[in-house]
Amino acid sequence: MGKQAGDKAFPCQECNSSLATMSDLKKHTRIHTVNKLCKVCGLSFPKGSKLQKHMQTHKGEKHFPCEVCRNSYSTKSNLKIHMMTHTGEKPFSCEICGSSFTMKSSLKIHRRTHTGEKPYSCQVCGSSYTSTGGLQVHMYAHTGNKPHSCKVCGYKCIARSAMRDHMRIHTGEKPFSCEVCGRAFSARSSLNKHMHTHTGEKFHSCAVCGTAFVTKSDLKTHMRVHTGEKPYSCEVCGSAFTSSSGLKSHVRTHTRENHYTCAVCGSSFATKYGLNTHKIKHTGEKPSCDICNASFSAKSYLKRHMRVHTGEKPYSCDVCSSSFADKYSLNTHTRTHTGEKPYACKMCNSAFNTLNSLKIHSLTHSGEKPFTCEVCGAGFSEKAKVTVHMRTHTGEKPYHCEFCGSTYASRQQVTRHKRLIHGYVKKV
Structure with missing residues (x-):
């Protein structure tokens, strides 16, 4: 047969x-x-x-x-x-x-x-x-x-295709165009990923917070937000990052390499994010919130803002399980456990756990009060204090005590009330 x-x-x-x-x-x-x-x-x-x-x-x-x-x-x-x-x-x-x-x-x-x-x-x-x-x-x-080396900036990689994609950073070539919106990309993989923004397809979901992603690699990088893993370390200063792109952008702060140039004014930036943020100065376009119309200088700020409406808090503290809407708030909160205060005042050596707290404190030495009430002209060192002060004119009291229902103009006033009247002590 x-x-x-x-x-x-x-x-x-x-x-x-x-x-x-x-x-x-x-x-x-x-x-x-x-x-x-x-x-x-x-x-x-x-x-x-x-x-x-x-x-x-x-x-x-x-x-x-x-x-x-x-x-x-x-x-x-x-x-x-x-x-x-x-x-x-x-x-x-x-x-x-x-x-x-x-x-x-x-x-x-x-x-x-x-x-x-x-x-x-x-x-x-x-x-x-x-x-x-x-x-x-x-x-x-x-x-x-890593046999393939860039003659312009020295970047090295394993695959020839990766070097081909990298070189387009220097040449500005974007041969892959989206047939839907016309947007062009330097790599086919970037175009394929972009196409999902039109179809809305996000097949890879986070089991912890439910956030969905276009690619499996994006989900893998996101998971490090929950695990705290930072596998990419800077050889110069030891700073660690969750993604190779984050490390790559950081390294340019040491080498002062600026690969992204503004076509309008010629200013150059180390990251594409920095360039896109800068472009807003020329176009005046600011991504805005569809719910409250607040506008922002970058899409990442809008994305973080949207969590105010959704209530999403994907960043969790490993010590007390408190959760936060952004990574900066988590890092600041973590210092309440470690006692770390990395921002020191040069005038009196007082130390603070956030840079903003240090800036506000510095005004006590200079006597500067840059924030003014539009009604009575009173000056304040913090914008938040102006907001609270304005409620003395409007009579607004948005904060209430859950024990007796008393209302106050600021969160601090409610906390002080609960401590003095009800003996409340916040659990840490």
Whole structure:
């Protein structure tokens, strides 16, 4: 009985993969035979010609430039493949799902997502991959080698694709555009993530506070808010961060690298957030709250403000379980347990647990009262005191005692009342 189409009757003795023909099996077996080994990255090749071609990626020789854009390539075949990104040609299609590819090898790798085949295994830890490229990138995790270095700022990374995305920070190139709103991005992954803002899809939810995220990586980073984990540390000052992007932005405060430049006035900033906040000075546009119309200089401030309406408090204290709407409030609260007062007055050596408290205290030395009542002209050192004072004119008393119902103009007055009249002591 003859072999039917689709049967895979030739098994590999090394990894248990099955191939359709003996010829395919022989080609596959070369994966496990170290015929030609790259001395730089340890990747093996079945032919010396392929090793020679691979070595050009380490030498950085790129003799074949693209006439459309400024990219150059180490081989003529790589240039031919690249040209398809300009023509849009994708001649190789998957017969299962219809996905199209510019290279036959890419289609072959893609098919393994359907078959589950991962023929390339790491000899160190046993992890397996669908392509040699995936294995190569993985091997750098063991060696610590980051072969791709930015000639502009010195940034290093493992994958060539990551370096390609990074270089667009310097060139300003944004080749990936959203078909819905026209917004452009420097990386395809950023565009894919952005598309969820139109569909509203957020598949990854936090089990602690219920906040939903577009990507699994965003959820993973968010979870560190609850766990307190900060795996990324600055080698200069030791400051720790929950994300690699946070560390990257912080490091620029030491190197004074400003990669983000304002197209209007030329001012430069270390972070994209700093640039976006600055742009508001030119446009006058401020993100505003749909509920109370309050406006803010940055989206992050609006996001934090919205928790006033939703009541969400995702930041919890590990000591007393008190929860807060923002990280700054949690850090300030934590000092009530540790007794830490990092902000010291240079005039009298008094110390405070927040910078704002120090600023307010400093006014007692200067005698300055920058906040004035519009009704009677009385001056105050704090804006909050003006707000409380204004209630003497309006008669407003928004704070009440839960024991007897007495009302007061400030929270401090209620606390003092409860302590003196009811003997109330706040539990810590």
